Amino acid sequence: MSFTTEQYPGVVEARPESTRGFTLNHSMMRIKDPERSLAFYTGVLGMRVLRRLDFAELNFSLYFLDCPTEGQSTPPSDVGERTVWTFSQRGLLELTHNWGSENDPAVSFHDGNSEPQGFGHICISVPDLDAAERWFDDNGVEFIKRPDQGKLTDVAFIRDPDGYWIEVVEPARLNNLGR
Incomplete structure (x- = not known):
């Protein structure tokens, strides 16, 4: 049987026909x-x-x-x-x-991770997390969490210019995540 969805309370297993094509x-x-x-x-x-x-x-x-990405259609x-x-x-x-807003010192945006929490982050997948970490260091990017820090290893978090968090992962390292 092919995979459709993980099942939890509230999850509708069969996709409503009216949502076909939603992206x-x-x-x-x-x-x-x-x-x-x-x-x-x-x-x-x-x-x-x-x-x-x-x-x-x-x-x-x-x-x-x-x-x-490779193979992506040309805009x-x-x-x-x-x-x-x-x-x-x-x-x-x-x-x-x-x-x-760029000229207004009063303008700043909530990162969603400080109180009250809300939006958390976006995520970027990279082919080599160690190389990405070096690239970010070379470019003065602020780390919130490096891949070897904390209980959740092989996952990094960096900060963008407005303070938003960006998770950085190497998919090949995540095979055992959540097992």
């Missing part, structure tokens, strides 16, 4: 300074900006990023087609910049 497209985080955040996400994490959408009447911009050059393509992808990160 998790993106998660959003607010950023204070787009130049600083984009430098981190593109230069340190290797992501690329698929699309920027400006909403002048509402004074904000959205930046949609992904981690390019269209036409901005309209690329917008449609972007909203059909999986696992994107949306960075939302409210204009002027």
Whole structure:
């Protein structure tokens, strides 16, 4: 029998027919300074900006990023087609910049991990956690937890420019996690 879902109280095992085709497209985080955040996400994490959408009447911009992978389809050059393509992808990160926040010392964002807790983190998978740790050190990235620290080994947490936590894992090391 093929796998469908782990079963717990509240889990609906059979996917409702009306949800066929639903896809998790993106998660959003607010950023204070787009130049600083984009430098981190593109230069340190290797992501690329698929699309920027400006909403002048509402004074904000959205930046949609992904981690390019081998074999991934190529985004269209036409901005309209690329917008449609972007909203059909999986696992994107949306960075939302409210204009002027970069100049306002009162603006900061809750990381979700201090009280009151809420949003926790995003996660990046890497092919080699040791190499990633060295790369982050070379680039002055702040570690919240290194892979050899604490009870949960082989998992790291770093901090982005706005204080959000990013979990970093090497999938091959996680075979025994939760057993």
